Amino acid sequence: MDDQNKNLILATALSFLVILVWFVLFPPPEPSTQAEDTTISATEGETVQTPKAVGPAEGGGSAPVTAEAAPETQAPRVQIDTPRLTGSLSLSGGRIDKLSLKDYRVSLAKDSKIVELLSPVGSQSAYYALYGWAPGAGLKATDVPGPNTLWSLEQGETLGVDSPITLVWDNGNGLTFRRTISVDENYMFTVTQSVENATQAEVGMAPYGILARHGVGEDAELPELKNFFILHEGVIGMTDGTLSEIDYDDVRDFDVHPNERAQAEVFQVKQDGWIGFTDHYWMTTLIPEPGSAFRAAAKYDDRRKIYQTETVLPTLTVPAGESAQVTTRLFAGAKEWETIREYQAEGVLKFIDSIDWGWFFFLTxxxxxxxxxxxxxxxxxxxxxxxxxxxxxxxxxxxxxxxxxxxxxxxxxxxxxxxxxxxxxxxxxxxxxxxxxxxxxxxxxxxxxxxxxxxxxxxxxxxxxxxxxxxxxxxxxxxxxxxxxxxxxxxxxxxxxxxxxxxxxxxxxxxxxxxxxxxxxxxxxxxxxxxxxxxxxxxxxxxxxxxxxxxxxxxxxxxxxxxxxxxxxxxxxxxxxxxxxxxxxxxxxxxxxxxxxxxxxxxxxxxxx
Structure with a gap:
């Protein structure tokens, strides 16, 4: 091998060495050992931003609404139990806010607790999913169920595979709302929201879903992160075939959106898409039905240090004496390749790209x-x-x-x-x-x-x-x-x-x-x-x-x-x-x-x- 050849190899090796030094100087921190599932009273004065109704075609803007969160101890709960999931949902807002993964433990220690994914308001790192309706013309916020509405359990006892539950709420003015929730053998929830209009007038409202995640730490600005430069943690979404990955830092840097009155980035989805939060190994994702147009948004509430992703579907017009319903899905679980690939085969557009394959995706x-x-x-x-x-x-x-x-x-x-x-x-x-x-x-x-x-x-x-x-x-x-x-x-x-x-x-x-x-x-x-x-x-x-x-x-x-x-x-x-x-x-x-x-x-x- 001549000097020129050796110099090329040497330069390549030294370049490789520089990159290795970076890995050593900035290694991924050890995962936190979070408690499995504890009940902590929710704090009052909680802010949840719920969308305003949008037009039937445009999927336009939304505005934040402040709502008081009911203390955790005052709200009944419905258990969630499947072969792979355990937890519960609160009848306050119908929030899915306690969820742990039975197949995964925090560490290899024999007494290690199972991984907790979702946790209620009041816990150290609150993280939950909620659904509702944004009022249209002629309706007030109190006419539709919001993030703290106290629902009743109409059907079912425990949410499990092949055992859905149905929640019901009557607004007392002729509108009856129901929410049927089912879950499969893995990590996919199906949420069907319906409304019966017994009034004498036509009403309009827009169904929405929200994932909310509270910051933790001394400055209460970020969720728990691995914070390693080759790993994306934060908002992830698919908009008609285009993947978006937004770090939490970038979400905090959003400008105040004119229609949101909050720091937000809005995505207009014409046909297929999804949005949510991704961690190293876990993910939550809001998934409207394939073929549905909707507005997706990523938000940050600077005052309360809350990150949100949301989907708002076009306004449904419900004539007097009739009813309407809409079905969406929620993925909450581990980013297993086979599982995610199966959901992609079932119609979730490019769902396999939720795994962070990186720039060398054609090799990884x-x-x-x-x-x-x-x-x-x-x-x-x-x-x-x-x-x-x-x-x-x-x-x-x-x-x-x-x-x-x-x-x-x-x-x-x-x-x-x-x-x-x-x-x-x-x-x-x-x-x-x-x-x-x-x-x-x-x-x-x-x-x-x-x-x-x-x-x-x-x-x-x-x-x-x-x-x-x-x-x-x-x-x-x-x-x-x-x-x-x-x-x-x-x-x-x-x-x-x-x-x-x-x-x-x-x-x-x-x-x-x-x-x-x-x-x-x-x-x-x-x-x-x-x-x-x-x-x-x-x-x-x-x-x-x-x-x-x-x-x-x-x-x-x-x-x-x-x-x-x-x-x-x-x-x-x-x-x-x-x-x-x-x-x-x-x-x-x-x-x-x-x-x-x-x-x-x-x-x-x-x-x-």
Whole structure:
């Protein structure tokens, strides 16, 4: 490999190193251990912004309305119980405001509580869904059910799969409202709102749905966040095929919308769409029926530190003596690929894009699909990652073969290249011209060895994205101490590399960076051995950088997800084997042991067998 080729590889590696430093300096914080499900009295004076009625076609603006929230202890509740969900809804406003996920726990600890998704007003991080009707012409706000209307349970006892419930409220002036709520075996609620008009006049009103999320923390401005730069957390929506991702900070920076009297961004949906909030692994989404026009909005109440997403459907006109109804859906659960894909197949437009695939979506999507199917076949995510590595290396093998053949030919040309250097002396232009002629004559491409390295970079980051973002990797076990491939290696010299029952250093701490686990050590060794397939560079500075690089990477990657380190170890091992066998088949046997010895002696070798 000539100096130009080595410089390109060195520049690529150093660029990669800079990005790795960023990952180490700004790692994702540990998830908070939130209590499972506690009953706390709601605070009074709660503000909920409910939409004003809009025209039948335009889905126009809305205005905030202040309503007093009924204290939690004063409102009866209806239990929610399915194979995957548990919680309850409040008859005050018919709010779905207590929901936990039975299949997921906060941590791997045996006594860990299940993950809580929604929580009522008054809790530390209130997060809930509510529905209602915005009054049209001729109606007052008190004529329609609002966010604090006390409903009655008309039908059903517990909301579960195949056991819907119906709430009813009579306004006392001839209008009777009902809300039927059902839930499937996963995370999708179906909400049907209806109104019976027993008055002598025609009435109009617009059905709406709201997701409200309160800020927490010292400044009470943001919900609990991972706050990692490769992960989107905040508002997510689909508007007729266009995906919108808005961070909470950006929602706070919205201008005051003229029709909202609040900081808001409004989206006019002509046919298909949805909007909601997304976290690392969980999501809530308001989903009107496919083919429905509606207005979607993202809002921020600066006074009370409340984020909202809402959908407002066109105004329904209900003649005297008749009734009307509208059905929408609410997703509240885990962002499981198979589950979300099924909902997409049922008509939720591009719902799979609610998973944060990132800029390299054209790589992350097929990589995850392949990894998921391997896991379905093998039943172990760790071995599936190794299987994925084998498949990726097989796909890239034609490029790797050309690269290693070219490298072997360049080794054979080493004596002629040395002769050219001696003949050219200090005339670098003459030397470069001579080398170009030699490469052309022998049909050698000196840059071909860099292509597999360059292709590995987007694949590496795409796999990192998949491992970090997808819930299928969350707490996914491999074997022994490696019970969460989305977390850093839990082993360390401090717990004798997992042989002792106590935990190693806290992930992300300085101690964890210094006292690394067995996987980062294997990574460093595999990179070091891969280097020894080639003699050390003749340039002293390059030789020093190349010598330190495996060990620097070893410590830096120690804080990465262990699944990613498993991939890199497997990739290095396969690359070493491929390169050794291919170069040997071309008549050049890499002197691995000789290069190791020369490395210790600090005297670069130039030959092979």
């Amino acid at each position: 999507k097929p990589i995850f699909w392949l990894l998921h199917n391997l896991n379905q076949l093998i039943g172990n995510m760790g071995w599936s990652i190794i299987g994925l590595t084998l498949i990726i290396k097989a796909i890239l093998f034609p490029l790797a073969f050309k690269s290693y053949v070219s490298m072997a030919k360049m080794k054979e040309l080493q004596p002629q290249m040395e002769a050219l250097k001696e003949a050219a002396g200090d005339d670098r232009q003459k030397m470069q011209q001579g080398m170009m002629e030699l490469y052309k004559k022998e049909k050698v491409n000196p840059a071909s060895g860099c292509l597999p390295i360059l292709l590995q970079i987007p694949i590496f980051f795409s796999l990192y994205k998949v491992i970090f973002v997808t819930i299928e990797l969350r707490q996914a076990p491999w074997f022994g101490p490696f019970q969460d491939l989305s977390a850093p290696d839990p082993t360390s010299i401090m717990n004798f590399f997992g042989w002792m029952p106590w935990a190693g250093p806290e992930p992300g701490s300085l101690m964890a960076t210094i006292f690394i686990g067995i996987l980062p050590i294997l990574l460093g060794v595999s990179m070091w051995l891969q280097q020894k397939l080639n003699p050390a560079p003749t340039d002293a500075t390059q030789a020093m950088i190349f010598a330190w690089m495996p060990w620097v990477f070893m410590f830096m990657l120690g804080s990465f997800a262990s699944g990613l380190v498993v991939y890199w170890i497997a990739n290095n091992t396969i690359t070493f084997t491929q390169q050794y066998l291919i170069m040997r088949s071309q008549g050049y046997t890499p002197d691995v042991f000789g290069n190791i010895k020369s490395g210790f002696k600090r005297t670069p070798k130039t030959g092979g067998k």
